[in-house]
Amino acid sequence: MEVKIGNSQINDWRGYKGRPFLISGPCSAETEEQVMETARQIALIKEVSVFRAGIWKPRTRPNSFEGVGSEGLKWLRRVKEETGLLVGTEVANEKHVYEALKYGIDMLWIGARTSVNPFTVQEISDALHGVDVMVLVKNPINPDIELWVGAIERIARAGITRIGAIHRGFSSYEKTLYRNQPNWQLPIELRRRIPDLPIICDPSHIGGARQFLYEISQKAMDLNFDGLMIESHIDPANALSDAAQQLTPNDLKELLSRIIMRNPNPSDPKLLDVLGELRQQIDVYDEHLLDLMEKRMKVAETIGRYKKENNITILQSVRWDEIIKKAIAKGKAKGLSAELIDTMFKAIHQESINHQMKVMNNGVKNQDNDN
Ligand code: PEP
Numbered sequence: 583m584e585v586k587i588g589n590s591q592i593n594d595w596r597g598y599k600g601r602p603f604l605i606s607g608p609c610s611a612e613t614e615e616q617v618m619e620t621a622r623q624i625a626l627i628k629e630v631s632v633f634r635a636g637i638w639k640p641r642t643r644p645n646s647f648e649g650v651g652s653e654g655l656k657w658l659r660r661v662k663e664e665t666g667l668l669v670g671t672e673v674a675n676e677k678h679v680y681e682a683l684k685y686g687i688d689m690l691w692i693g694a695r696t697s698v699n700p701f702t703v704q705e706i707s708d709a710l711h712g713v714d715v716m717v718l719v720k721n722p723i724n725p726d727i728e729l730w731v732g733a734i735e736r737i738a739r740a741g742i743t744r745i746g747a748i749h750r751g752f753s754s755y756e757k758t759l760y761r762n763q764p765n766w767q768l769p770i771e772l773r774r775r776i777p778d779l780p781i782i783c784d785p786s787h788i789g790g791a792r793q794f795l796y797e798i799s800q801k802a803m804d805l806n807f808d809g810l811m812i813e814s815h816i817d818p819a820n821a822l823s824d825a826a827q828q829l830t831p832n833d834l835k836e837l838l839s840r841i842i843m844r845n846p847n848p849s850d851p852k853l854l855d856v857l858g859e860l861r862q863q864i865d866v867y868d869e870h871l872l873d874l875m876e877k878r879m880k881v882a883e884t885i886g887r888y889k890k891e892n893n894i895t896i897l898q899s900v901r902w903d904e905i906i907k908k909a910i911a912k913g914k915a916k917g918l919s920a921e922l923i924d925t926m927f928k929a930i931h932q933e934s935i936n937h938q939m940k941v942m943n944n945g946v947k948n949q950d951n952d953n
Pocket residue numbers: 609636640692693694695720750787
């Protein structure tokens with residue numbers, strides 16, 4: 583699959599002030615004073631490129647504050663005129679797009695509740711045909727990379743060249759420390775699939791609480807994300823939405839000063855030599871892992887044949903429970919997290935079952951036929 587995202591690199595984007603590309607402003611525009619005062623203070627942080635504010639708010643339940651609507655677009659236009667910051671807001675249908683463009687909004691983002699819906703994303707894409715505006719596509723609320731890529735493709739097809747993704751974490755049924763699970767492997771996979779697509783992390787909606795914003799931001803920078811979108815408000819405690827996760831502009835400034843920026847493209851030959859040597863060692867171990875996996879699956883197939891001949895079921899839960907418990911205990915002694923062992927062994931077990939199934943159901947007679 584080929585996603586054409588135009589030839590515009592993020593550092594050629596209008597308003598780009600260097601990595602991290604920073605977007606900040608309130609979750610919601612509430613009053614003209616709140617927007618203007620937040621913007622004046624944000625404008626003093628020279629690294630911020632775009633001022634954000636939600637005008638139409640998608641709330642989980644009705645009767646919460648659902649945004650000020652088009653009225654707020656005038657305030658954003660005023661922010662742009664008085665501070666020189668670029669301005670951005672969320673759009674969730676074609677009407678939002680037309681309204682936002684009418685007021686000269688520079689950046690539109692598609693929220694997590696919208697990128698799950700290809701009909702709506704297509705409607706937004708159709709409204710964007712022939713328009714030169716920055717568009718950022720948030721990940722869908724469920725961890726589905728295809729939906730995310732699909733939404734990006736739909737926007738790219740409208741001819742938008744300044745297009746990027748926002749990683750805002752994924753909803754889950756289990757209660758976790760963060761408001762939304764980061765599932766970092768998804769944005770990493772997105773980067774692998776579309777290497778030129780800028781990816782911006784939204785620590786506010788991942789963390790859901792002020793105390794997590796720094797660690798998430800630092801992690802995003804260490805993973806070489808292009809930017810950060812962090813919510814800010816002059817009076818976070820009294821914000822009408824997302825009160826627990828917004829920072830005052832001063833606290834944002836302080837957070838930014840603590841972020842350590844590391845070099846994504848080292849060029850010093852000495853550094854590269856050392857890294858190259860270590861990466862070779864990793865490659866060798868990865869080969870070992872693959873060889874071991876191949877051998878393990880061959881044994882699984884032999885077991886499958888044996889079970890077939892003797893009419894025994896594939897799944898033996900007591901045995902499986904033993905394997906995973908033993909592995910977690912051994913892994914712990916080797917400094918490996920229970921999370922790794924659990925994920926790894928479940929995947930290996932599933933693969934093993936698949937190999938056994940193949941043997942049982944396809945009537946494979948001998949080892950030479952399996953592959
Ligand atoms: C927001 O950015 O304020 C927002 C509603 O985000 P999300 O779509 O990530 O929930």
